[in-house]
Amino acid sequence: MTEKPGQQTQVPSLAYVTRPGLERLVVQNLGLNLVTLWFYRFWAKTRWRRHIWSNVSLLGDPIEYTGTGAEMFKGFLVALAVLAPVFIIFNLWQFAVSDSAIGLFIEQIFYFATLYFLIVAARFYARRYRLSRTRWRGVPLALDARFLDYVKVHLTQHGLALLTLFLLWPRASLNVEAWLMSRTRLGDRHFDCKIEWRPAFWPWITFLFAGLLALVIILGKLAAIMPQVFGDLGLPGMSSWWAFFAVLFAAASYTAYRVRSLRQTIAGLNLGDVRFACEARAAPIITFIVVGIATLLAIGTLGALMAIGAGSVFVIFVVPIALLVAHAIIRDAWVAPWIVDHVVNSVTIINPLSLNAIANAAHDSMTRGEGLADSFDVGIA
Amino acid sequence: MSESPETVSWQIGLSEGGTAQVPGLARINGNDLDLVTQDGMQRQYPISDLTILVLPHHHGTRGLIAPIPGSTARLAFAELSLVTALRQHPKFNLSAGRGKAQERRQIMYWLIGATMSLVFIFLVVIPIFSERIAAGIPPDYERRFGAIVAERVASNLAPSQAGTTCQNSLGREALDGLIARLEAAAKAPHPIVIRISEAPAVNAFAVPGGQIILLAGLIGFSETAEELAGVLAHEIAHVVRRDPARGMIRSMAVGAVSGLLFGDALTFSTLGILAASLLQTSYSRDVETKTDMLAFEILAKAKIDTKGFATFLERLQKAEGDRSTGAMAYLSTHPPTAERAALARAASQPNFVKPALPLEAWRAIKRDCGQGSDVGVRLP
Numbered sequence: 001m002t003e004k005p006g007q008q009t010q011v012p013s014l015a016y017v018t019r020p021g022l023e024r025l026v027v028q029n030l031g032l033n034l035v036t037l038w039f040y041r042f043w044a045k046t047r048w049r050r051h052i053w054s055n056v057s058l059l060g061d062p063i064e065y066t067g068t069g070a071e072m073f074k075g076f077l078v079a080l081a082v083l084a085p086v087f088i089i090f091n092l093w094q095f096a097v098s099d100s101a102i103g104l105f106i107e108q109i110f111y112f113a114t115l116y117f118l119i120v121a122a123r124f125y126a127r128r129y130r131l132s133r134t135r136w137r138g139v140p141l142a143l144d145a146r147f148l149d150y151v152k153v154h155l156t157q158h159g160l161a162l163l164t165l166f167l168l169w170p171r172a173s174l175n176v177e178a179w180l181m182s183r184t185r186l187g188d189r190h191f192d193c194k195i196e197w198r199p200a201f202w203p204w205i206t207f208l209f210a211g212l213l214a215l216v217i218i219l220g221k222l223a224a225i226m227p228q229v230f231g232d233l234g235l236p237g238m239s240s241w242w243a244f245f246a247v248l249f250a251a252a253s254y255t256a257y258r259v260r261s262l263r264q265t266i267a268g269l270n271l272g273d274v275r276f277a278c279e280a281r282a283a284p285i286i287t288f289i290v291v292g293i294a295t296l297l298a299i300g301t302l303g304a305l306m307a308i309g310a311g312s313v314f315v316i317f318v319v320p321i322a323l324l325v326a327h328a329i330i331r332d333a334w335v336a337p338w339i340v341d342h343v344v345n346s347v348t349i350i351n352p353l354s355l356n357a358i359a360n361a362a363h364d365s366m367t368r369g370e371g372l373a374d375s376f377d378v379g380i381a
Numbered sequence: 382m383s384e385s386p387e388t389v390s391w392q393i394g395l396s397e398g399g400t401a402q403v404p405g406l407a408r409i410n411g412n413d414l415d416l417v418t419q420d421g422m423q424r425q426y427p428i429s430d431l432t433i434l435v436l437p438h439h440h441g442t443r444g445l446i447a448p449i450p451g452s453t454a455r456l457a458f459a460e461l462s463l464v465t466a467l468r469q470h471p472k473f474n475l476s477a478g479r480g481k482a483q484e485r486r487q488i489m490y491w492l493i494g495a496t497m498s499l500v501f502i503f504l505v506v507i508p509i510f511s512e513r514i515a516a517g518i519p520p521d522y523e524r525r526f527g528a529i530v531a532e533r534v535a536s537n538l539a540p541s542q543a544g545t546t547c548q549n550s551l552g553r554e555a556l557d558g559l560i561a562r563l564e565a566a567a568k569a570p571h572p573i574v575i576r577i578s579e580a581p582a583v584n585a586f587a588v589p590g591g592q593i594i595l596l597a598g599l600i601g602f603s604e605t606a607e608e609l610a611g612v613l614a615h616e617i618a619h620v621v622r623r624d625p626a627r628g629m630i631r632s633m634a635v636g637a638v639s640g641l642l643f644g645d646a647l648t649f650s651t652l653g654i655l656a657a658s659l660l661q662t663s664y665s666r667d668v669e670t671k672t673d674m675l676a677f678e679i680l681a682k683a684k685i686d687t688k689g690f691a692t693f694l695e696r697l698q699k700a701e702g703d704r705s706t707g708a709m710a711y712l713s714t715h716p717p718t719a720e721r722a723a724l725a726r727a728a729s730q731p732n733f734v735k736p737a738l739p740l741e742a743w744r745a746i747k748r749d750c751g752q753g754s755d756v757g758v759r760l761p
Contacts, residue, residue, distance in 0.1 A: 137396035
């Protein structure tokens, strides 16, 4: 059994392996979520991340997720304490000025500004939290950026994109991404990131047109169904199939844009003399999502057919819960891991052995949870 | 494996954080895991402190051990036989790798605490909060706001006739007389303003600021002035209790708290709406019972028999079935109809023998303001 030190199995520098037990973990999580009225979700998400993170290995060593459910739950309580008064104040404000158009306008401006600020904060803190809880060989990732600087960059970049009627949105979002990545480090080594945004431009334009087309078809459909609400918009009332395909096309083109953005981001990254390349493709990812949605729709249809026979109580209680369960299993046990697998295995690392020299920085500690992100549903993984 | 664990050594990568990973060999020595790295460093870790974080995978991905609790040091290993040897060791803490008991206990405490605080928020804080806020709303604000809401609701129900139904008619005059009689008996905080909407549903509802929307279908369905007076007294009782303003504040609070609780969009859209509607309806059933009681008092003061309200409810129940019994009761905003009718009948005073309105006046209301009902969507 004694082996010589230094002898190692040849493995790709970055790899995704499928460890057993994910389906069981997802079902256990769901059961506990149902029993605890979804309060267990913080611990469930943590267990899921631990599993998925450990499936990814760099130079043969697994990535480790060290976050805990209790941390996320505390973050959630903080978010609750912040958000509840904010929403109550805006509701009361709206009520107080409800008969004044100018008053309502001002209230709405402040409301959306606050919402923007909260969403940006949620995304920033969620990212910082996830990075600080991700380790490789005991060395954590970290985001060394100040929140207010991030708001400034986000506001400037996206403000300019708005002025171009969203045409230059990829430039804005990839510049913001580059800004964030350039302030990210693994232990004692900083990433450097310069993203070439132009290759993401045409996928974005395709999505913009596909999105507009879907919007026109859906509005035309709604106007045909509910003329008393929408009035005559002068839009063609096309069949539901057209609306379905238009939405599918818009979603597919958005996925293609996101994949292209990801490839550009990874290609723009340097970690010292380590460089990266990504060959992720949109088609398999779209296929995973479509298969997932189709399965969910099939379950929904079956549930609806059973519900027609069983009566209204069944429709109200059982079908939504069954759909929620099916959605969680499909997303967490199949679609999300497939996507991570595809992306991880499409990344090539140039000069990976240089990563062996990475050590911890002098001080690494992060305390903020991601409760705000949970409340706004922007915690992606 | 025939060899004793103490004679076996395993290839290990040691990361202590401050330096890069160093390869070495690990060996079980008594109650410790001894480590010698390639560059001559020696470490000794008590086996009772070790936690297996990740198992190795046959595709070449190594496993991970945390050798010191709470530290960032990690031992990477490729062979599953190390796990077997450690698990067989009497000092190895088998539960350390799998969801620690202490953390589970903590989760339970948090859950119990969170559930208790939620029960407290929904059953105590939100009702008190909405009560206080509603009481603090200046009546003038509430009236102006109510007028806007009533206008919108009326125009949504019957867009073409919003607010104009049965105006300047004998029927409206007679109806106003009946309302004035009930209003005088009620002592409402706002003047009562009744809008009649030309919609066929059998329904009526109060919105903030003393505004009551009465659907023409309900007038059409009512067979006597006492029946209509019963419904009107119920809505006026809502105005007296300021239920619409309180309900509005409560809906906002329940919506906001449910939205925050159930996190992501899909979960919120199913669980949140279910929970919010269940809570709303249970608040609402309690409010409706109290409102009925107050309505009986108003009718008594106005010398109108509550039997009319009982008859109205019984006929409605017969016409559309009672959806507020069995499992569906939890989704109904009103208590069971039969129960309400029985209470109204019990409150009846035998000395009120005079009709609430002269027959001609009642006929004028039916003719000018009523219309064929579709035995509608919600109980009044």
